[in-house]
Amino acid sequence: MLKAHKAHASVLRDRSVLALLSARSVSLLGNAITPVALAFAVLGMPGGSATVLGTVLAVRMASQILFVLVGGVIADRFPRQRVMVGADLVSGAVHAGLALLLVSGAATPLSLAALSALSGAAAALFEPASRSVMPQLVEGDALQSANALLKLSMRGGSILGAALAGVLVATVGAGWTLMVDAGTFFLSAALLALVRKVPAAGGGPSKTMAAALREGWREFTARQWVWVMVTQLAFVNVLLAGSFYVLGPVVAKEAYGGATGWSAILTTQAVGFVLGTVVAMRVRPARPVRAAALATAGFPLSLFFLAAEAPLAAVCAAAFAAAVCVDVYEVMLDTALQQHVPPEALSRVMAYESLGTFALVPIGAAVVGPVSAGAGVGPTLVGAAVLIVAAGLAVLLLPSVRSVPPRAGGLGGLGCLGGRPGGSAMTGFPPWLLRRPAGDAAARVFCFPYSGVGASMFSRWPRWLDGPGGTEVCPIQLPARENRIREPHFQTYQALAEDLVEPLLPYFDRPFAFFGHCAGVLPAYEAALRLSGAGLPAPAHLVVSAQAPPHHCPHDRFLSLSDGELSAELAAIVEARGGEPHPLLIELTLSVLHQDLESNRVYRRRAAVLPRTRITVVNWSSDPEVDLLLLRDWEGYASDVRFRELPGGHYAFLNAPAELLTLLQEA
Incomplete structure (x- = not known):
């Protein structure tokens, strides 16, 4: 409090x-x-x-x-x-x-x-x-209070x-x-x-208006809880528009003295809106989106009392309580959107939310008359109320809605460095890492896997680049593969960066670098961009291996391959790592690869500079995958961009060549 x-x-x-x-x-x-x-x-x-x-x-x-x-x-x-x-x-x-x-x-x-x-x-x-x-x-914890005060000023x-x-x-x-x-x-x-x-x-x-709208739509749909909550609210608004605002006056005319009774109900509702913002200023639920979904169950309280033609005082009390729930919901949802959606796309996501939740409202007002004429006013009110409650309970069945955490900072949820990592109670460190980082490391290199595989691709890399206490290698483990196979896919690189940055913030407490090969570069770049934009510790070094810059994306040879060709490529990769390409393993990896390639296919990003990060672009001498001219286009992404050619083919990095490890140690 x-x-x-x-x-x-x-x-x-x-x-x-x-x-x-x-x-x-x-x-x-x-x-x-x-x-x-x-x-x-x-x-x-x-x-x-x-x-x-x-x-x-x-x-x-x-x-x-x-x-x-x-x-x-x-x-x-x-x-x-x-x-x-x-x-x-x-x-x-x-x-x-x-x-x-x-x-x-x-x-x-x-x-x-x-x-x-x-x-x-x-x-x-x-x-x-x-x-x-x-x-x-x-920023930070004050954002919810600011949103509540904004709602209070608007209600007033x-x-x-x-x-x-x-x-x-x-x-x-x-x-x-x-x-x-x-x-x-x-x-x-x-x-x-x-x-x-x-x-x-x-x-x-x-970019064109159409391209910007498509990009906004990708951000809107990238987080399941966002579009689910908007769909639920659209459904609820259609029901409320017809039941409360159309049938409410009908009941008031018959049972509560007409305009006088209806005015009393609306007045107490207005007072409830004001109190709701006060409540939203003070409560800090551990799962704000879950709390918002639960609050929708209180929206139809007045409908039950209107249907029963309960005493006017009871209807007013119900309208008051429902209004409190409405404003708590609105403050919680707006704050969650502001904290979890990247700042550069927030207005478009808010626009899609507004369109989705209110575009269908006239339908509710139009159809409630014929429905109530056939079913009766009372049953129509009860039916609408039951459906609203059911919708709130239904969205709570989704883990994505139940588990959205509060974010400590503004700018999309960043801003609190320190504290406990966001990992499981069993391991004590985030699931994004295969092992707990050493406390005595002088520096760290976080390594991002490419499409279709997980952190085990770095299994041949040493833990330390230059001996214990020096530069530590920290492979990043992505969801939907290996030990995280039961988790949902990240959908977009922007969403992936949003999800991984905050749990890893405690480990950005000393000099660190990001390394990515091929498509693994893209989430590494997004995470670096997110840290830099939020004024948080940013990687001193981003090592880009065999990947065209974001403004050329989507760019991946795998995007045009058939399943048979992709399976052959996966088998070659497994053999290159000294493994046996078992058909079941290939089938499982192919499923993950399809999802990763879809993330690549929808990725768009114009050039955005990393002001505090040096970029080194690695071209492999025997790698035909990426044209050298495309790699040169990384020049506009930082004030210090360097280019290095290392011996070997596209997958030479898997064996941790000495030249690459030396490069990663450079400050």
């Missing part, structure tokens, strides 16, 4: 965070005013009707859904604070235009729909940036805006109320300008 208190106290001392919280509160105040003012403005204009209002609102929603992925790409390419300022300025101008048209009497359904489309597009550009900027300002703005909207419409009219709404966006932009400038996470534009 004291740790959580210190975390959110430190957040409130940061002027940039305070400016962001204030901006979001003001912006949400305006967002709450918009639907009230727009509704009465449209209904009060000549020719205004429910049909016109519905069209205007539908156009805005469709525009927001259509452009949210574009917003994710833009927020990953450019500084997020500037994206938010720009989107707010556009929103302010659009809403001012709406107000002027309505006040002057020049508004038409077409002009309102056009400006509403622009408003939706601006909101779509704002959304991904606003959800991914916080980890650039706050929404509640105040809803209350203010009615007063403004009644006193100054709907058109001038929209002008006040426009002012909130300009004020939000001014506050956001006070947030300290943070460089673009993705390094600026260098």
Whole structure:
């Protein structure tokens, strides 16, 4: 509890965070005013009707859904604070235009729909940036507190805006109320300008929109728990949109005095949202994604009570408790995404999450009427509630959801050096290593295996390059092979780097280097890039053996081979290591190789410099696999890039040639 208190106290001392919280509160105040003012403005204009209002609102929603992925790409390419300022300025101008048209009497359904489309597009550009900027300002344990405070400021703005909207419409009219709404966006932009400038996470534009979206999709699907949780929430939102927000007023009209009763339910729900953010500030579950999944079981509490037409006080209490669960869920999930997704792709992942969870909501609102007409309101509410609870329990059956750990730092979960390694209780060291690193090693070389094999490929290498107490060889063991064969595959090199870096941080406490051969270079490079980007100890030396640079990927001769040809290659490798190519062994290795090659096939990375790492590129004299000209293209990846040719063929490194071991000892 004291740790959580210190975390959110430190957040409130940061002027940039305070400016962001204030901006979001003001912006949400305006967002709450918009639907009230727009509704009465449209209904009060000549020719205004429910049909016109519905069209205007539908156009805005469709525009927001259509452009949210574009917003994710833009927020990953450019500084997020500037994206938010720009989107707010556009929103302010659009809403001012709406107000002027309505006040002057020049508004038409077409002009309102056009400006509403622009408003939706601006909101779509704002959304991904606003959800991914916080980890650039706050790190470590304070990130969850910052997200909770952000949610609290947004809830406060929404509640105040809803209350203010009615007063403004009644006193100054709907058109001038929209002008006040426009002012909130300009004020939000001014506050956001006070947030300290943070460089673009993705390094600026260098690829097409389609390529950037594909890259974002790979990041979104690389972690099973991410797309599973989003799918679950999409399902839950469809059910809640219809059951609570459509059938709730129906029950209130019949059993709770109509608008008065429904207003009481919504008011207690709003208070629950506020308390939920306070709870989210203080709780620190060991498995935050699992806690979020459990919280969804509380979402439909009010549905059960509405179905039973329980006393109004009971329904209000249930709505209050459900709202607490909703905000705890949202803070936990946002924090987990911010900590586990690479910073350069976070906005796109957030955009896919927004699209997935809200694009289908209108379906729930549309179908609940016919369903309840046939099954009855009560049974429909109970059915929706049961399905929501079942969905929460179903995702908990997946190990990927149950086991996601909290991350100590920002920037994708890095930032806490030291502490216990993330290994099993039986070994006392991470499963990423075959043995516990020696405490007296002067330096370490972490060796990454290539596609289809595991750490045993380094079995002929000595433990020490220059005798005990010198430079220690530490082979990396990847999941889904050898002693980790029961574990799921890593899917992408970026996800692999994310998963292995934190457990190995305690062993980066002295000079270290990374070595990779062929495709083993790619996760080594990703891990080095991740460490460097997070300001953590980075490898002094990256030794690249027989691998084209990332911007030429995918590049692997194996990608074009048939299963028969791959089996022959595997047999040759086994024989080169002095083994017997048993058919069952080849079949098992082929299965792993297929998954590794798929990771290679989807890998894309533009050149990104390693500022604190020297790169040495090794070309083997008798190796026809990689063209020397391609190897030369590593020159842009570090300020110090060197090239060495060593005698031997593509697999000569397996026998730990003296020239290579000497190279690895160089500081």
